[in-house]
Amino acid sequence: MAVYTDVAAEDLADFLKGYDIGELLSYKGIAEGVENSNYLLHTGKGAYILTLYEKRVAADDLPYFLSLMAHLAARGVHCPQPEKNRRGEVYSQLAGRPAAIINFLEGMWPRKPNTAHCAGVGDALARMHLAGRDFPLVRNNPLSVAGWRTLFEAAAPRADSVQVGLRDFLSRELDHLAERWPADLPVGVIHADLFPDNVFFLGDKVSGLIDFPFACNDILAYDVAICLNAWCFEADLSFNVTKARALLGAYNRERPLSVAEQKALPLLARGAALRFLLTRLVDVLNVPAGALVKPKDPLEYVRKLRFQQGVDGINDYGVAPSGCVA
Amino acid sequence: MAVYTDVAAEDLADFLKGYDIGELLSYKGIAEGVENSNYLLHTGKGAYILTLYEKRVAADDLPYFLSLMAHLAARGVHCPQPEKNRRGEVYSQLAGRPAAIINFLEGMWPRKPNTAHCAGVGDALARMHLAGRDFPLVRNNPLSVAGWRTLFEAAAPRADSVQVGLRDFLSRELDHLAERWPADLPVGVIHADLFPDNVFFLGDKVSGLIDFPFACNDILAYDVAICLNAWCFEADLSFNVTKARALLGAYNRERPLSVAEQKALPLLARGAALRFLLTRLVDVLNVPAGALVKPKDPLEYVRKLRFQQGVDGINDYGVAPSGCVA
Numbered sequence: 128m129a130v131y132t133d134v135a136a137e138d139l140a141d142f143l144k145g146y147d148i149g150e151l152l153s154y155k156g157i158a159e160g161v162e163n164s165n166y167l168l169h170t171g172k173g174a175y176i177l178t179l180y181e182k183r184v185a186a187d188d189l190p191y192f193l194s195l196m197a198h199l200a201a202r203g204v205h206c207p208q209p210e211k212n213r214r215g216e217v218y219s220q221l222a223g224r225p226a227a228i229i230n231f232l233e234g235m236w237p238r239k240p241n242t243a244h245c246a247g248v249g250d251a252l253a254r255m256h257l258a259g260r261d262f263p264l265v266r267n268n269p270l271s272v273a274g275w276r277t278l279f280e281a282a283a284p285r286a287d288s289v290q291v292g293l294r295d296f297l298s299r300e301l302d303h304l305a306e307r308w309p310a311d312l313p314v315g316v317i318h319a320d321l322f323p324d325n326v327f328f329l330g331d332k333v334s335g336l337i338d339f340p341f342a343c344n345d346i347l348a349y350d351v352a353i354c355l356n357a358w359c360f361e362a363d364l365s366f367n368v369t370k371a372r373a374l375l376g377a378y379n380r381e382r383p384l385s386v387a388e389q390k391a392l393p394l395l396a397r398g399a400a401l402r403f404l405l406t407r408l409v410d411v412l413n414v415p416a417g418a419l420v421k422p423k424d425p426l427e428y429v430r431k432l433r434f435q436q437g438v439d440g441i442n443d444y445g446v447a448p449s450g451c452v453a
Numbered sequence: 454m455a456v457y458t459d460v461a462a463e464d465l466a467d468f469l470k471g472y473d474i475g476e477l478l479s480y481k482g483i484a485e486g487v488e489n490s491n492y493l494l495h496t497g498k499g500a501y502i503l504t505l506y507e508k509r510v511a512a513d514d515l516p517y518f519l520s521l522m523a524h525l526a527a528r529g530v531h532c533p534q535p536e537k538n539r540r541g542e543v544y545s546q547l548a549g550r551p552a553a554i555i556n557f558l559e560g561m562w563p564r565k566p567n568t569a570h571c572a573g574v575g576d577a578l579a580r581m582h583l584a585g586r587d588f589p590l591v592r593n594n595p596l597s598v599a600g601w602r603t604l605f606e607a608a609a610p611r612a613d614s615v616q617v618g619l620r621d622f623l624s625r626e627l628d629h630l631a632e633r634w635p636a637d638l639p640v641g642v643i644h645a646d647l648f649p650d651n652v653f654f655l656g657d658k659v660s661g662l663i664d665f666p667f668a669c670n671d672i673l674a675y676d677v678a679i680c681l682n683a684w685c686f687e688a689d690l691s692f693n694v695t696k697a698r699a700l701l702g703a704y705n706r707e708r709p710l711s712v713a714e715q716k717a718l719p720l721l722a723r724g725a726a727l728r729f730l731l732t733r734l735v736d737v738l739n740v741p742a743g744a745l746v747k748p749k750d751p752l753e754y755v756r757k758l759r760f761q762q763g764v765d766g767i768n769d770y771g772v773a774p775s776g777c778v779a
Contacts, residue, residue, distance in 0.1 A: 135564035136654075152559040152655065155493055158482035167481055167493060169500070169559060233478040233495060238461035328462075329478065 132164045132179045134222050139166075139177075142221045145212040146228060148172050159324075162340060164224075167231065174231035176207065179224040185340055186225045191266045192339045193217040193227060195259070195316060202258035204251075205335040207232055234327025234334030242373045243331040244323075245358050249374035251333040252321060252354060253381030256347050259316030268319065268343040270402055272308050275301060278405040285412050290426060297405070300432065304398050309346065309391050317350035318342055322357045348388040351378055352395035355444065356403070356431050364430045368445035375446050389448055393438040400435050404428035458490045458505045458548050465492075465503075468547045471538040472554060474498050485650075488666060490550075493557065500557035502533065505550040511666055512551045517592045518665045519543040519553060521585070521642060528584035530577075531661040533558055560653025560660030568699045569657040570649075571684050575700035577659040578647060578680060579707030582673050585642030594645065594669040596728055598634050601627060604731040611738050615751060623731070626758065630724050635672065635717050643676035644668055648683045674714040677704055678721035681770065682729070682757050690756045694771035701772050715774055719764040726761050730754035 133156075140151050149171030157165050157176075164179040180186050193209045197217070200208040207229035209217040218227040237244045268274070279301055286294040318325070319341040327335040351374075359370040378384070384392075407425035414422055441448050459482075466477050475497030483491050483502075490505040506512050519535045523543070526534040533555035535543040544553040563570045594600070605627055612620040644651070645667040653661040677700075685696040704710070710718075733751035740748055767774050 133564070136561035137563075137565060139561075151561065153557075153561060153653070155481075156484035157493070158484055167483070174495070231479075235462035235465075235477065235479060237463070238459070239463060327479070 131181050132222050132224060134164075134166065134177075134179070138222060142219075142226070143168075143170070145214070145219070146210055147213065148175060148210055148228065168228070175210065176229050176231055177221075177226060178229070179222060179226045180218075181224065188266060188340075189218055189225055189227070191264050192342060194264055195262060195342055196229065196339060198262050199255060199258050204255050204258045205232065205333065206255075206339070207335070207337060232327055232335035232337065234329050236324045236327055238323070240323050240358055240370070241331075242370050244326075244328060245370040246373040246377040247328060247331060247333040248321065248326050248354055248358055249351075249377030249379075250381055251326065251336055252318070252350060253378045255318060255336060256315055256350065256382055262316050266343045268317075268345040270319070270341070270406070271345060272305050272398070275398075275401060275405055276305070278409050282405060282408045282412055286408060289408060289411065290429065293408075293429070296429070297401070300397065300401055300436075304394070304401065307394060308398065309387075309394070312346045312348055312388055312391060313385070314344060315347050316342060317345045317347060319345065319350060319353065321350065321354050346395065347382075348384060348392060349395045349399060351375070351384070352392060352399040353402075355392075355396050356399050356428075356435070359444075360431060360434075364427065364434075366434055368443075372445035375441075375444060386448070389441045392441050392444070393435060396435040396438065397432060400428050400432035404432055458507065458550060460490075460492065460503075460505070460548050464548060468545075468552070469496070471540070471545065472536055473539065474501060474536055474554065494554070501536065502555050502557055503547075503552060504555070505548060505552045506544075507550065514592060514666075515544055515551055515553070517590050518668060520590055521588060521668055522555070522665060524588045525581060525584050530581050530584045531558065531659065532581075532665070533661070533663060558653055558661035558663065560655050562650045562653055564649070566649050566684055566696070568696050570652075570654060571696040572699040572703040573654060573657060573659040574647065574652050574680055574684055575677075575703030575705075576707055577652065577662055578644070578676060579704045581644060581662060582641055582676070582708055588642050592669045594643075594671040596645070596667070596732070597671060598631050598724070601724075601727060601731055602631070604735050608731065608734045608738055612734060615734060615737065616755065619734075619755070622755070623727070623734075626723065626727055626762075630720070630727065633720055634724065635713075635720070638672045638674055638714055638717060639711070640670060641673050642668060643671045643673060645671065645676060645679065647676065647680050672721065673708075674710060674718060675721045675725060677701070677710070678718060678725040679728075681718075681722050682725050682754075682761070685770075686757060686760075690753065690760075692760055694769075698771035701767075701770060712774070715767045718767050718770070719761060722761040722764065723758060726754050726758035730758055 139154060143151050152169040154166045154168045157167050159165055163181050166177040168175045168177055196206050197208055199206050210228040211217055212219060218225050279297055283294050325338045326333060354374060355371055358374060359367050361367055404425050407423050410422040411425055469477050478495040480492045480494045483493050485491055489507050492503040494501045494503055522532050523534055525532050536554040537543055538545060544551050605623055609620050651664045652659060680700060681697055684700060685693050687693055730751055733749050733754060736748040737751055
């Protein structure tokens with residue numbers, strides 16, 4: 128929720144001369160995206176999002192993210208499409224940073240997701256997984272088991288300052304998951320961060336999936352597990368079985384989960400909880416002075432992880448095993 | 454540059470049912486306005502700005518600001534117009550705060566104002582002053598001489614921590630201005646904060662004046678003096694006489710400055726410099742922990758004030774006295 132790089136109107140107008148998107152009418156820095164600077168542009172041809180990528184690591188992966196969005200959009204997934212400039216590039220330099228222009232998607236993300244929203248995200252996620260099958264580029268997930276170990280080691284010395292006993296809790300969980308993490312489940316392109324603020328709706332219909340900087344190649348059902356944690360807990364952190372049933376049911380109708388995927392889902396959900404717990408913990412322990420972004424609460428994910436540790440099987444998510452999940 | 458209050462899509466959609474501006478398609482928190490929360494809305498009928506007023510003091514003055522914008526817009530000044538809801542109100546409550554919807558103005562504020570921009574703002578300011586002549590509401594300026602004394606007393610004990618000698622410098626200047634502040638110059642509605650980020654341009658043409666929370670009734674030429682300080686200094690804080698001549702010339706063509714106003718302008722410019730110096734100083738001495746807004750540099754206005762102290766007459770702004778300023 129910040130704009131890190133201010134762009135002069137004069138420089139932006141020059142930059143846009145390289146594109147065929149009409150004359151610049153206005154641009155506003157928008158309070159979305161914690162990693163990058165985002166502007167909403169109005170031009171003679173419509174509305175666009177301009178993103179300036181603030182971190183070198185993101186810039187290295189830009190071809191993957193931008194090609195993926197173009198690939199998915201071409202296959203009917205509602206997601207932003209990068210605009211090419213007159214040289215055919217999907218990004219170039221502005222204000223000393225890599226910058227891309229994508230089309231603007233109308234829609235609102237749900238602050239209070241209901242069951243229909245959960246069904247919508249399940250359906251959209253399955254369609255995204257199917258549309259990504261023939262995407263040719265590959266990006267390994269830097270935030271899978273090996274990455275969690277690195278995060279744990281960074282956070283461990285001060286973990287107990289956030290909650291007493293947290294260090295041991297994390298260490299045991301990490302060992303548990305590292306021993307059992309599945310190697311034989313279907314893999315493909317995953318979004319890896321499909322939280323409510325990354326899914327736009329118009330009414331109950333999904334109008335767009337946004338924000339692909341964590342997209343990578345990994346276990347497809349792990350993406351489902353991330354969504355279970357992000358969409359199916361209430362504000363008091365109780366698990367809403369009705370929402371889980373809607374999400375899994377809708378997913379399954381588009382892309383049926385195999386028996387092995389269903390069986391692995393609780394373990395994958397533990398991993399998904401640990402992943403966000405660890406990144407939030409590292410963030411909260413490293414808030415820079417004068418930070419513009421308020422870190423998210425890692426303890427929310429301690430609670431979610433404890434819930435997932437108690438799950439016996441997919442039936443605890445409100446669905447019967449064996450593919451009959453609707 | 455912040456969004457202080459997050460609004461749920463569901464709550465906003467309910468709020469908009471009270472208006473005839475079409476169905477909500479999207480809304481984005483925008484990084485503009487340091488006092489309030491601002492969202493850019495797209496609806497079936499177009500683009501709008503939603504403002505949530507965060508401070509009680511602003512809420513008390515809302516009828517003045519919102520009526521003024523409607524008054525000026527009706528007289529051809531390009532400024533946002535408040536939308537009335539179905540009950541005829543220009544503001545009501547949303548998320549526990551007074552909230553208003555204004556139409557969206559296309560245009561960009563100039564990060565590097567040139568001479569044409571300075572002429573544009575001079576012309577627009579004069580037109581605004583003329584259009585405000587028959588505005589019936591009155592709001593005294595809380596940030597005139599008496600208000601400066603209050604700010605000085607709040608900042609004085611720690612002023613020298615910002616620059617050695619600053620306390621005495623401010624005290625002497627305040628006494629100088631309090632003794633000489635004119636009581637007989639033409640008054641009317643002034644914007645009182647017409648910095649470059651509050652003036653939108655399309656090309657070299659002014660497309661809108663925005664952000665009226667400091668508008669009040671005060672000396673008209675004082676508003677001109679604020680603009681001289683805000684628009685006519687270069688990044689290195691040298692004074693650009695060409696820009697001042699353009700600004701004053703354009704103003705004068707629409708609303709000729711009287712001999713008394715011309716004579717008073719250097720003193721008014723000292724006051725205008727002191728006013729922003731003091732509010733910036735208070736801000737910089739009172740940055741709350743975890744602040745989302747970076748305070749502006751008060752020393753910029755020490756430099757501007759020192760320049761204005763050395764000005765002998767309007768000829769130092771590049772124009773001949775006696776109305777012949779073009």
